[in-house]
Amino acid sequence: MKQLEIENELRDVVSRVIVQVELATAQGRTDINLALEDALIPILQLVYNLPNLTNLNRKQKNFPGIDLGDDSDRVAFQVTSTTSLDKVKDTVRQFVERKYFNSFDELYVLMLVAKQSSYSQSSIDALIDDEFEFRCKDHIVDLRDLLGLVTSLRLTQQSRVLDEFKRILGEVDAFISYSSEKIDLPDTITSNMQRVVLPDAVYVADLNFDDKEIVKAARTELGYKGYKGRWPSPRSVAKMALRLNEVQNDAWVRFDGRMFSFRDFSETGLLRVVDEGTLERLEITDLTDSGEIDNINLIKQLLHAEASEQLKSRNVRTHPRDRFFFFGPGDEDDAMRKESWVGKKKAVRTVYERKQQKKAPEKVAFHKHLSFDLAFTQMGDEWYAVILPSWYYSYNGYKQSNWHHDYLSQQKRLERNATVRNLVRFTAFFLSSINDDDPALPRFGSLLDFDLSDNNDGGTESETDEPLEEQAA
Incomplete structure (x- = not known):
């Protein structure tokens, strides 16, 4: 931890x-x-x-x-x-x-x-x-x-x-x-920080399983083989426990023998791995206003876990080790995926592409994925996601290509500052659309602008209008 x-x-x-x-x-x-x-x-x-x-x-x-x-x-x-x-x-x-x-x-x-x-x-x-x-x-x-x-x-x-x-x-x-x-200050600059609206509550309950028994069962029923003799992390064991109970949900955090989630346990299947009698509903302010670093870090991890769960339904995958996000194809057989977004006008962004080898067109050279990392931070009473866009190159749609760094270097040489800015704005637009129907879950809002024109305390914050349009896709 x-x-x-x-x-x-x-x-x-x-x-x-x-x-x-x-x-x-x-x-x-x-x-x-x-x-x-x-x-x-x-x-x-x-x-x-x-x-x-x-x-x-x-x-x-x-x-x-x-x-x-x-x-x-x-x-x-x-x-x-x-x-x-x-x-x-x-x-x-x-x-x-x-x-x-x-x-x-x-x-x-x-x-x-x-x-x-x-x-x-x-x-x-x-x-x-x-x-x-x-x-x-x-x-x-x-x-x-x-x-x-x-x-x-x-x-x-x-x-x-x-x-x-x-x-x-x-x-x-x-x-x-x-x-x-x-x-004297200029007018406005736009950061890569996107507002996040927290839900009202966090649910928590004590875990009801023994780690050794879960790993033993996972070896038999899930085919778990371990990794180079290492004992799996506490999160991995909790994930095994959920899979053994046929629960496909990643919107949770394991901490100090308990499980936390923004989602009601009774509606997600998480009750199968916790002691139901210990279930509590905590007001979000009990954590955010406590001043305890553990509570703030817990909120950050919950936000990342919740983003991972919501993005799954939009075919955006989470890297298992480094925890960044990358776009997958719309359907597994698709050679390309494009997403529409709205800036000053409607535009299209290519977020995934399967490239074939030139000398052997029947073979796949690599999969190119638009990727982004999210770091969550609290500033005063507000919460933000810091968006760091990039590209990910895989050999099978999931695992990193041996030539990932070479491909990425070539891609970066083609990009200008405006290109990166548009990637940030597109990502923010996409994130703001992933949770349209559940006010009980975190929601992504607008990018943060710093209004510097009033020359007061280094500038004040104001809502950004809309993302810039992408160049012709």
Whole structure:
């Protein structure tokens, strides 16, 4: 459970940092990177194993071209809130002209907001002239990339990184508050945060089964074989118990010997795996207003589980390990799936496609799925889903292709910022349509706009109108 708590909090905090840096950048305060250079050092030290990483600007004021460096491991970083190719080229150009490659073997450009979907490697190669190696896909990183690297650390190290990101969030909040009193603001920026309306209640009951007995029965009746001798997770055992009782429902969370759900147990079949006499109905405010981190994390996990259950009926699958969502075909034999959506005008988005091999058209090369991850966060009394769109490549419609990363890299090179923005808006539109008829369940609303025009407290929130239309499908 501790692992899930840390992962949830990391996603929450990093997403909020990105949004706040975007706000500062929209205000014209691109110097926010200067305020965060020192704060990022402990994180980079852990993630990249650079114990001697220091702020070069402490050695020389306004150290030209790079900001952080480890002389022992010969790695340098430029920290920036500017994501353009020109900024990367300028950094690489200075690195070469000042012959920093004599002191550092690697250069990373760390972006505090979401980087572009692709950068021209040929433009960079023209500047390097074989003096050192700079691979755009590896050496241009943003905070989401750091978040991905953190998951490979030990749990204690992940906890330390979480604490550091919390400090960064506090510094960004302070920076926004201070600078907003002095800077004329632009009108509006739109984030990738979608409003979520919580239901009124959560249902909870004690589990009534023994884990060992369930696993034993699953081996016999479900053909469960285990994975490399590991004992299954508590959630996996609970899922086996439901399957053994012929219950197909994923809208629940197991925690502390109990099962929680937004759905009434008597209407879902969950009563078959709990002690009915312990069933309780909790007001949602009992959890959200408690101030207990376990309760907040429970709500986040319930929202993800509920989204997974609702999306199943729309042929959107949940990755079993990484828990992101990806579109499947409308019917198993379909070679393509398109979804209509409405922006300023009606548009169509291709969300799934089966590609055949060119040399052997009777064979499938890969399945291409539009995918997205959801991280849930609470801001004040409001709840939001942070949408992170991407693409997933499978070899059979479910399991990841061996060439997934190569295909994804090719796809990202074709995308521009507007393309990613449209993917966010399409996903938000799709999510808002998955629960039209049950007010007792969570509902996805509009994307969050930051109205900056009034110059008060860094901006106020306002409803977004509608998603932008997609280019011709």
